[in-house]
Amino acid sequence: MSGNLSHFLAELVSNPEQMAAYLADPERVFDEAGLTTDEREVIRSRDARRLDEVLSDGFRLQSFANNDVPVPKKAPAKRKKPAAKKPAKKKGGRKKGGSKKR
């Protein structure tokens, strides 16, 4: 749908005679351009948001924002400390302070 409308708009802004004709009698210019009912309706509305939606119908994904959005930097992955080896518990372990020296 947007192809014909795109060319209509490009012609309108490029050709002062076409713009003058549109301002004088928009319906006649719509007829000549072969615009659909929906396309005519959206132009009559003068609503930029609606026109944008109709024009972008089938148009490639577009960001419309030309600049990077800053994204948080990932914190460097923390190195896992090797788990300290726990001395194997012996059954019936020693009591505190009861170090046995040989």
Next chain:
Amino acid sequence: MPSSRRSSVMGARRAGAPRNGSDRPGSLVVVGIGLMLGRHTTTETLDAIRGAEHVLHLLTNPAAEAWIQRLNPRTTPLGDCFKEGKSRTRSYAEMAERIVDAVRAGEQVCAAFYGHPGVLVSPAYQAIVGARRAGCQARMLPGISAEDCLFADLTIDPRGLGWQCFEASDFLLRRRRFDPSVALILWQAGVLGEGSIRPQMQARPERVQVLIDRLAPHYPARHPVIVYEASEFPITEPMIKQMALRRLPEQPLYPKTTLYVPPRATSAQDARIARWFTGPKA
């Protein structure tokens, strides 16, 4: 000249030699077509587009593409560098790469963007840096930016109190300091914190709420905000919606949306400076 510096410059000259068999090295001119199609483009920019051997462009809609094709049929769109889920940073780097490749091939290239090519257009800067590194001439022409349109459409003269502007995501991420007694402009509010793109993109309300939470403590309870989008065609109106700042999450914010927060009233003056300005009484 130190030998390392000399060899780097000479290397750049060699790199700038055209690959298309022509004696003329490639060159780059980066332009912005303004916001309103066919009305905001300067004659300098029109000449650059018409005179280029190759026009690479990133424009906002297919009507703009049809328009530029009329000016110069040797055009290549860059919009296909975007892909859903792909990092925008990567997309912009690819665009710049394509532009620089054409320049290195010896073409007289024009890279066209919407608005002002030097305002929030990272691929434009990257391409200029890349072309210059390749030993080719590269320059940027000014264009009408969204900010220019905002001042005109909202009839604001920032001359008196000044103004401050931030990229919206950067504003939040880096906790930018701002002065609420000065007008505040926030760009790209519709892509708040978005590293990629998706169809029918709008700002996520929960993120807009975080933005409001950051702003609201600095303003009176019913302080207004203006949601603004410049008109892209002479037959449409700009979008200007005023609402209470706290109600902003109810409003859809699109990638082209700009937020304008008017200044909070203030009468604070530095009495010592004021006395100094007025001078000793006669």
